[in-house]
Amino acid sequence: MGDIEVCQYFICPISLQIMKDPVTTITGITYDRESIEQWLLTSKKTTCPVTKQPLQKDPDLTPNHTLHRLIQGWCTQNASHGIDIIPTPKRPLDKFQVLKLIKHLWQPELQLKTIKQLVSLAAENEKNRKYMIEAGLPKEMLVFIVTCFEQGQIDGLEEALGILNFIQIPSAETKPILLENHDLIIKSLTWVLGCEMKNQVTVKSHTMLVLKTIIEACTSSNVLELVTPEFFKRIVEVLRSGITQQGINAALDVLLEACAWSRNLIRMIEANTVFELIELELSFPEKKTTELILGILCNLCSCPDGRAQFLSHRGSIAVVSMKILGVSPKAGDRAVLILSMICNFFGTYMVLQEMLKVGAVEKLSSLTKIDCASFLKEEASEILRLHFPEWKDSPCIDRFQSIRVKPR
Template sequence: MDSSMVEVPEFFICPISLQIMKDPVTTISGITYDRESIEYWLFKNHNTICPVTKQPLPRDSDLTPNHTLRRLIQAWCTVNAAYGIDRIPTPKPPLSKFYVLNLVRDLWLPNLQLKTLQKLEGIAVENDRNKIYLVEAGIVKALTSFIVSCHRKRKTDGLEEALSLFYLIRGLLGQEKAAPLSENEEIMDSLTWVLGFDGVLDHVALKMHAAYALKEVTKKTNSSTLAKLKPEFFNKIVRVLREGSSQQGINALLHVILNTCPRGRNRIMMIEAGAVFELIELELRIPEKKTTELILGILYHLCSCADGRAQLLNHAAGIAVITRRILKVSNTADDRAILIIALTCKYSGTNGVLQEMLRVGTVVKLCMVLQADCASYLKDKAKGILRTHFDVWKDSPCIDLPTLTRYTR
């Protein structure tokens, strides 16, 4: 028989999913929802109000299982089985905070670490509520200690699970109540150590997860710690970028570089590691919007140094790749690209460099910026470049003189 012939009682339907509830739970606002739907509403979408009543509904508020309603739904499904209605199974009890707390404590015990990590990873995969419980139970501090211990002892048992767990809770890092990730300075060296892995375990996944952890560390760590970074840190990051990785891992490492760029000493070490050359090569290989924005943001910082500009100009496609991204990617990319061109013209604008800009279309692109729907400060920057070098570019057959004159008056 056709299940569409059966009328489903209204109070069996979840107000969010509009489907029959499998695990009905009642919130403090008095409304009953399917557990999966309300948890997604609270934990994944970060809402703090009841979808029906619009009353405050904190994420940590209790969701009380409505056993009576669940039994009614199950009985109704059984009665209507002949119409193709499947009986909903009895749901598994939700994870308790006490159980999670005990598991996290077990992670400090050497003889239980591997088995505990596997259990914790399985718990984190299930849903966002479990991830929040893990963070509240102190998983960040425990994982940091474990990874540092692996680095000290040069052991890899459990490292894959630990870094995978870090990746799973990445969106919650920084919400821990005590001992944030960035407080342990050794974690930087430990994660850098992982970036050097080759041919052990699943080294590609390990490096990607280590990259994500490094991204969070450098985003939250203090400036004094970032000032202590060593050349090896940047050498290994540049090496991973050169070898290639997953798109996610590459973007995470680009965030790491961008987070550490503000310190001049770090910029020097990046340049000495060959970062400028590799970033251009990476942009040629992977012209993806977010990657491009990150690469141009880093190059802007590195081109504030003479050696950084020299590396850019020594690459055969350096100026060309910057030029081609203008008006092609995003407003953010336009901002960085034009500022890079401005720095190069101002401090490294030799006749050879200016002729190269004519050859690869930089001058034409700057004229296009003046006609495009760009921010006024970018138009001013483009106009300033064109005015400064008008005498060099005005006689070139590559440029329309009336156009150049009109925009540089």
């Protein structure tokens, strides 16, 4: 703004910028709407920043129309100096407007326009999202997705899933819906995972995040107990085709949760989950992703078919061995448990030689010497003891260690 003098009353006390939408609190101080709303949303103590007097979390903010007109006039006068003209602010969203939009959502001629408007409003600010939750929009979006599934319609799905990710489905509202319709909702989201759409990565990532949220909200209702083989097939396809990092972790969280039921383990193995998880781990993902992958593999390797599928991948032993040290204690624990199950049930000459070749034996040997959890040290020692005859000549097993792991 150079040398242009700005009236101090035009400046927001919080942002120290010219106000675009001046509003006055009950303390008599005027702020820019966005600034004071953000202040009250994020501040631990809801007080007026200037007077320090208490304010409500959702206070009555009175638009200061006179000041806004003065600011607009000043901006117009100084437009030649590079000052942007401030538009008349939109009326802030309230619960009643959201309810009106929900009615429009179910009118076919207004449906697409309405859902796009809702996405835009959800993206604007936290207050809009709060009103959407109060008006019951999460439930309406789930019903909309189910309706799309029943009618085979994909228009509006991307927006509906985007809204659900913006406003975060509250568990108190989700539980009653799921208890009545959880089969249909899970089937609908499974169907979405198989749909061909323009923004594939975004849609499928959002779908996995919604699935995760729903399942976490209803852990006591066993929503994953009766899922179909198609459910796991679609999730594995999504992991194979590629989605966002958030989406990957959400998909893995869902698979790990599903491992609680033995029938799900069989279905996951049939969907080639073990092989795809090893492929994913070979891409060197972040720590949390590795921990989730190894957690799922631990469960799947408890089944004979899971162990067989594990060994059918040429890089399986190598990639798991790499995670014994250097990722996290949780990842190390799970990696050792996987190798323990492989050794106990598939300890063939070829498997044991592969473990030696890729450094698994060396990593297990290191675990017995370093400061780590006692049960992990014991598990590593037990693997070394059971297969000492095959590994005794390896340079990574020193003389002192061979005394400790030698078979009784």
